Amino acid sequence: MNLFVANWKMNKTRGEAAAYAREFGAILGERDPGVEIVLAPPFTALDAARDPSGRWSIAGQNVSSEAAGAYTGEVSATMLAEAGCRYAIVGHSERRRLFGEDAAILARKLARVREAGLTPIYCLGETEAEREEGLTATTLVSQVETLARDPSDRPLVIAYEPVWAIGTGKAATIEDAGSVRIHLSELLSDRRDVRILYGGSVTPENCRPLLEEARVDGFLVGGASLKASTFAAVAGVLRR
Ligand code: PGA
Secondary structure (H helix, E strand, O other): OOOEEEEEOOOOOOOHHHHHHHHHHHOOOOOOOOOOEEEEHHHHHOOOOOOOOOEEEEEEOOOOOOOOOOOOOOOHHHHHHHHEEEEEOOOOOOHHHHHHOOHHHHHHHHHHHOOOEEEEEEEEEEOOOHHOOOOOHHHHHHHHHHHOOOOOOOOEEEOOOOOHHOOOOOOOOHHHHHHHHHHHHHHHOOOOOOEEEEEEOOOOOOOOHHHHHHOOOEEEEEEEHOOOHHHHHOOOOOOE
């Protein structure tokens, strides 16, 4: 089933999250959306963003690489699971770039996520410089290696997010997203259950061809997820 994840990043208070959840719930109505929807609010708003009737689930935007203990400011995978999360985002390029999260840390995070029974949404993608140097494939291979110890019989979500496309208004072309999707499927061919999402400047205007022609399994949406109606349009659940 296609999967649409709203990554709110550091946006929305609890009150704003609750208002969004009400509006999004009204858009969906009683029907089964026919797609899987996940909201990833800031930790403080996880509870406010939940849907009591289960039409969408919630995800942590980040998770600690440690299980518990003296790690001031961290939130563990167990805490996320207990707060009702089904997923945790691991390896978002903002975490890699702004907070120095390297492959070793990300592998530890993946392990904690699995121990807590959550499914990781593992983000990867090349920078503009890597792309210009023709290093896209090499970068993806090394980022996939971080999953080497992740159990291949468990469901996995990959989000291909080229760094140059995030928040820039410059989404990948259908050709680029499509060829990376094929490459990633090959790299992950030992997996029984993997969905490959695309992320980076996804909007209601550009999402259909990416879904239908690049044949990704859904999107990780930043800016366009901040308004309930816009995210609903991307997920294809807006009533006409
Ligand atoms: P964007 O962000 O949709 O605003 O480009 C995507 C992301 O960073 O997950």
